[in-house]
Amino acid sequence: MICIVQMGLLFTVVPGAGRSISGSGSDLALEVKMDACRSLRRWVSVATAAFVVAGLQVVTAGPAVALPATTVRTGFSEGGHSPGLTKWAEALCPAGQVVVGGGGEVLGEPQRTTVLTAVEPHTPEGPKPYRFVVQARALAWKLNGPNEDWQLKAYALCVPAASMPGYRIESYVSLPTTDRFMAHRAVCRNGLVAYSAGATTSDTTAFGLQLVRTSESLDITRATARAFFTPVTKEWSLTAIAVCGPRKDGIVAAGQVGPGPLVGVSCPAGTTQQIHGAGGGLGLTDDGGTNWIRELRPGQEASAPSSTRVRMSLQGPPGEAVAHTTCATKTP
Template identity: 30%
Template sequence: MKQSRANRATRGRRASLLATLAMTAVAGGVQAAGAAPAGATVAGVTRHVGPLVPSDGRPQTEAQAECPAGKKVIGGGARVTGPAKASIRLTRLVPVSEPGGPDRFEAAAEEPPGGATGVHSLEAYAMCAPANTVPGHTIRALSSAWEAKPIHEAVAGCQDPNDEVLGAGAAIDDNGAGTVHPGLQMARVGAPALDIARARAALVPGSSLGSWRVLAYAICVDRTALDARASSDVQPLRLVHQPCPSERPTLLSVGGATGADADGFPSFLNDLFPEQVPGQSGYRTLLRVAGPLPADGVAVRAICA
């Protein structure tokens, strides 16, 4: 599927039902020839924050963050704010790289089917790298099949076996019908190999069961570009952070996953973005979930160099 087609096809909706996490806290990767030496900050990787977009009474909010000229998107995320924050779920986390325009990271969030108490706002984030430091930069999108079922999963990878996945995205597509209400549960790079991007979404309890799908996005670059590794953890918390280790202090992209509680009620991605480390100049992954605490915990991941 072409990137531009996937972007047009994909709009977020709402989420629910069982999902179990089989997630391992791992740190691994492939040593890259000519990559930045361990412990050195990777030059030129920057975080860019888009404008805060208020819901203004709309059930769904969309936002984006752009990379400056000469830079490519390698990751990104989104943050929800406002009184209704706890009930809002992310439905779109999509990296975009198209001819004729700046690279960007798009996000969408949505209220539950019955609405929310109060308003919310959405803020998108983009992690960007100089184009000459990420040779072979491409974005691949693959989707699950169109089906009426409570959970969808998708996996995207790179076409070139010499490439690796630096960042991931995920999005829900109901073909604009608005009759089903899924929410995102997973958007992350596979580790330790950094060879795939995984996406998962589930229906909100009480949703009507119509056909929909989820798309996974893989941001691919030449494996020799950066000495990237995954730093991961699983915690029994709704809010978790994952920093980069001191030997690889530069955050390239964020990722995370949640699931369902012991009774099968799902939780959803609420915040997933590169947060500045308090008192420092670097960044870490922040993941927050909306809904019940998942039985298997919340998995958080940072891709670092």
């Protein structure tokens, strides 16, 4: 089944059925239903429409004006493959380019108990250009012996600044809480759309990311985080981040639900499109258990990648996960 969101309507197409069902609903209501589809595999309703998703793909339409090919940059944490409780890495955009998305990946550590705690696009600070910064924490540090050697890799997706008028990075900090789980969102305003999502918490040693992605309508981004250990005795907050830019390139949102821990998704039009951000993870509610994002990155390191992938940790049962990305026609 393919779900297409266009002009505020939801169209559900069942392959082989030769028909579609449409209905209206808010972005939040729609996404809650889609997350219900992902986790429960049962009938749900969106306004007057009801549908079941088995291999979800979501596409949001827009005008078709291409952007230049994205440049992919990478960076690594210091020290190579080595033990460590926490590490960070950054990937820097070339001069004259802005960051539209990125991601991170834990290398090594075959036990897969090291997870991402922050994925953040950054504007220039001092001599540093636009960049993407990631952080990670080893949950079984000193317990896995030599298997705990690891390194963190950061990815940045960059485009010429001149192609992104109105570009801005929006950050929204939640109210503090002592709950073990939190969901939050960031908003793109004034007609801008969300090219990618980011997230971090006020304590990256105690909380990991479970979901980072744009919405299906591309006007907001969503993030969730969960505590590594309970009970939570100190207040904390979650920051959701949106990279916002002009709707001028037919930008679309595409997602694929599959069995974890590894899920990938490609742009609907294949290599004629490029991704502008990597996203995914679990759902919007605290039903993911002790699983956090371990890998969230473009599928290829070459210029103008057309797919993305997400890998969850192996702290809990793999369950299902969603890979999510934003795609657009690329300049030939």
